[in-house]
Amino acid sequence: MYAQVSTHVTLLNRLVDGSDLSAWTDFHRRYGELIRGFARRRGAQDADCDDVLQDVLVSLTRAMPQFSYDPQRGKFRSFLKTVVDRAVYKKLRQNPPDSSLDAFDGYDAIGEGDGDADAAWESEWRHYHIRQAMQTIDVEFNQSDRLVFRHYVVGGKAPGETAELLGVTINQVYKAKSNILKRLSELIARQVEEEG
């Protein structure tokens, strides 16, 4: 049901095809938060983030039919970054952040090795991968394991406390952590291979 790898490939194929409108909805669901997150980090206001997203999707509409999908590592990701960078830059030119215009000048380097931008992109991309992979986790693992993961691994609670809260043994707590992390790692590895 959640064949992540083929979902990405087929999604791109559907976008390239150009006639499948629901492909855009899917694309938005998948990458929306990534794009908005990046825009926010780069200084766009909340409302602007939506504009950026809209803009990115519009640019992609134009570009996708020519985009020849090549499962080289990172190709889609860097392509997407270019588009997003441009959209963010455009938006910021319109509404520069309240901070001084000096900060604004720094955006000249956008898209050309701006260290901050690269870091932000990398960060958002990692979160994107985690979110994607988590969807599969949600399906593959039972509620108990998932709650363990949430409280113990992500929330940082002590193992004993977690076990008591959820009514499971400590062994089960450790096992859940190990299994889920391993699976996450696998899933993300495959995703990264596909999308970058």
Added chain:
Amino acid sequence: MAKQREIDAPSWFDDQDLLIAELRHGEFLPRRAPGLEGFDDLHEIGRGGQAVVYAGTQRSTKRRAAVKVLLDGAYTSQVSRRRFEREIELVASLRHPNIVGVYDSGCSADGHPFCVMEYIDGVPLDDHVSGLNLQDPRDPDFRNYLGLFVAICDAVNFAHQRGVLHRDLKPGNIRIDRDGQPHILDFGLAKTMGSASDLAARSSVSIEGQFVGSLAWASPEQAAGDPDGIDIRSDVYSLGMILYFSLTRGFPYRISGALHETLGQIRTAEPIRPSALNKRIDRELETIILRCLAKEQDRRYQTAGELAADIRRYLAGDPVVARADSTWYTLRKTVRRYRTAVAIGGVVIAAAMILSVVMTILYGRATSAEAVARQEASRATVIRTFLEDMLASADPDAKGREVTVRAVLDEAAKDLETGLVGEPVVRGSLHAIIGKTYRGLGDFPMAKDHLDAAIALFQEQFGDDDEHTLEAQGELAELLLDQSKPDQAEAVIDLLRTKVSARFPVDHSLTLRVEAVFAKLRSHQGRWAEAEALFVPLVERRLQFAGADNKETLATMNNLAAVYHAQGKYAEAEALHRRALEVQTATFGKDSPPALSTMGSLAAVLNSLGKLAEAETILHEQIEGALRVWGPEHRTTLAMQSNLVFNLRQQGKFDEALELVQGYLPIQKRVLGPEHADTIQSMNGLASVYVDKGQFEAAMTVAREAYETCLRVYGDKNVDTLTSMHNYGSAMLKAGQLEDAARLFERNLELCRELYPTDHPELAWPMNELAGVWVKQGRIDAASEMYADAVRVVRKGLPPDHYFLPWLLYNRSSALLDAGRLNDAERDLLECYRLYREKAGDAHSDTQYAIRSLAKLYRAAGNVEEAERFQALVTPPASDSATAKSP
């Protein structure tokens, strides 16, 4: 089970600690809503530009609730917050099973308004729909869905009756619970946001991340940004849009462009018929949907209740109330919209021209198959939308630069290249239209490229014998005619006619089209009688099927008129041209290309009729219009000036004529090439003017060049070749090369007789010339006979007051005088005098010429009385009275 990888350092996802760090850093924990008390387990379930929605358990009531917290924006002021709260109260009073209940509202500690709503465990409508099979009306899913939709309409109607508008209806705002019941969210919350920019601000994601956001569902009045124009019927529109999307998975307009484009689309673009996207939707349902989507509010269902009722009727199999709008009606409106040609800084966008091309596509088809008609209409709608985009984009940009049709077209051609449009049929059609438009602009190479592309696409998609392919080939044949390549055109047309007659009925639009091109070929080749026989029934059929104000009909009328003209049927030609011009002016405007073109044809007929001054006025008008529309370098503008030259010469305004032709001939040579028919015609014109002015050497040079080019390009049986031959001969004659001239004129007359029908009035001129040469050579008898023939032909085929008759008579009388046949000469001269006097009075120079000749004749005959009588009428040449006109 990690795969082997080439990189050295472990990636962040390989290393457990790094991965955990990311998990924690990325805040994958649910966020607690800021400053909201009284809720347990509050976690974010959705986020948009304006609000965040959380779900949780209300501690006081132990029930699940959704809490929508509005972010910064229009709500920070006291006024707007109070307004918001009042709205909430109103909505909270709506108690309906299908409207999400509002429990509470308030303001969080950090100043964010929020409202607490019923939590619906379910999915948004678009998710629900994607799991259904709505493509097939026979599937139970389909009817069930319509029933669901009716429930939605009823709920909306309920709210309307209590004075609450929704204003933001879309699939994202409708949730379907586990029992399949709909629940409408966010009633009335949009009221404070009335302007288009606010709408735009909300145009991105809503709760469930619907890509298209609110904008796609917004009604034209909302897109126009007029808050007072929004009423119940705006919600009806949105409901229609929801239905459209559910059943077709598509949108009726392009909604993925820039904001202003999308708004424009919503306001003005005609929707694509639902059946174009989902063939199984029947006419009745389609009509219901389209009625909701009408641009004018008055033409939609006036309440959501009416809409629900019609759908119920449809489900029950009863006739529905919605009447299909005739596409002709909507098209008429579109035509009127383009009637005022958009003038941008002096460059006129020939919108009518482009639109009329579209109309041709829509109405050039007179087939009765409804399915085909619908498909064509929808294809045309996509095309028209594309074109309207194209035209709409022709606005001066922020810097105020002007945009020409050419630039717009180039842009559109580029868009087509980048594959903005996917479907091959549409792409082919667009190539065809763009090719045709380039042709209209005179850019033949570009036109050919696009037509070739269209033909290739159609051949690939549909094969060689398909209507689309054949039609595009017809377009190509016309282009070849424009390029003066009649042989190539004939090859294409022959093949077309065979194929078309084999596969299509006699009154199919494609048959008519191909017949029209064939007729044009014949007229291009000078085979007038055949062309007439082809055009006459074509005009009748087009009048019948498409009406008089259809571009194709008018073009055919003009073509027929030109054929009449060429055959000397000047009265018929004039009447037909005037009629066409009237309709064109009324429909497209005076400066429209079709009207301008007809003006030229009319002037040409008036010229032939001898109404020279009238023709000159029209020609001036036409040229001014052409300069505005096409600029000085367009083939059409150049050709029009050529016509004016001819007219000026006939009026004796030689200096004006010379100046004019010396102005545009170099441009023609450069732009069209030295062998183009128009260039040659201009050269002929120039030579003629030189002759008129007595610059014979210059005339001979130009005339020879023109003649030799004609021979080379067209051979000797061609009107242009003959004209240039005649000019060359005249020049030779004037330069004193008698023998050569005589031989040339003899040959010329021979060829003219082969080309024109017997006794065609056009023959009079070469006859006249030849006779004149013979006179000079002393072959008086032969000359007299030739003149007699010429006079006969003129009396037969030209109006009695035509200027050429007295001219001929005069020439003949001279010859007769030289031959000593005074009585015959007298007879001719008297008639000549009478004609001139009737037309222009005694004082006119032509009449004076006759008078003086008569005086001289009578003196020679010894008839003193008559001689004196005429001598008295002679006015001295120095006086102004010879040129004095009556007031």
